[in-house]
Amino acid sequence: MRSDSTTLFVRLFHRERRPGDLVFAVAFMIVAASLLAMMPWQTIWAKRTDLYTQPRFWPAVSLGGMLFFAILHSVSSFVSPRIAGRWSEVWLWIRSLEYAGWFLVYVSLVPLLGYLLSTVFAAAALMLRAGYRDLRTIGTVALVAFGIVVLFKSVLQVNLPGGALYEFLPSTLRSFMLTYF
Numbered sequence: 001m002r003s004d005s006t007t008l009f010v011r012l013f014h015r016e017r018r019p020g021d022l023v024f025a026v027a028f029m030i031v032a033a034s035l036l037a038m039m040p041w042q043t044i045w046a047k048r049t050d051l052y053t054q055p056r057f058w059p060a061v062s063l064g065g066m067l068f069f070a071i072l073h074s075v076s077s078f079v080s081p082r083i084a085g086r087w088s089e090v091w092l093w094i095r096s097l098e099y100a101g102w103f104l105v106y107v108s109l110v111p112l113l114g115y116l117l118s119t120v121f122a123a124a125a126l127m128l129r130a131g132y133r134d135l136r137t138i139g140t141v142a143l144v145a146f147g148i149v150v151l152f153k154s155v156l157q158v159n160l161p162g163g164a165l166y167e168f169l170p171s172t173l174r175s176f177m178l179t180y181f
Helices: 004-013 021-037 057-079 086-129 135-155 164-168 171-180
Strands: none
Touching (some): 021 057, 164 171
16 A cells, blocks of 8 residues: 555656656656756856856756756656557657758768759658659659759859869869859
8 A cells, every 4th residue: 555645746746648758758867967967067157256147057057957857757757657659659769860860961971072962862862761762753853952952052142062072073164063053
């Protein structure tokens, strides 16, 4: 049998859980505690300055609040009834990070290939990744990406980076590519 104080505690923190809620709550608590622990190396405590004007004060207040509410979230997730599907939800979060990886590859290719080729290749690769295998569809996407780059570079005159690959072109073609593509 639970005591009255334990029952009150469970009733106070009980709520409807979602799949992956406990994992998210614990991860958020770890991030908040880590950021709060790094505070002495990231900010200073100025001498002869009021408390509320200290460079460390408001970041510490916000991270302290973040940690406090992350602890409450973790406790409420722990005492609430578990529902199935936690790891499938976590796996969905991890799978969504794949697109951040695609973006990082794209950003790392721009200095090498230039904005034009990187954008065309990235658009075609993402279409392949999304499951489109029709050559006509991928060609259309590559053409649209090419048109967008030409629109931004030539018509709107947005300064877009040329790549290291452009250095291997003959000088006249190189200057044309840097100006219009």
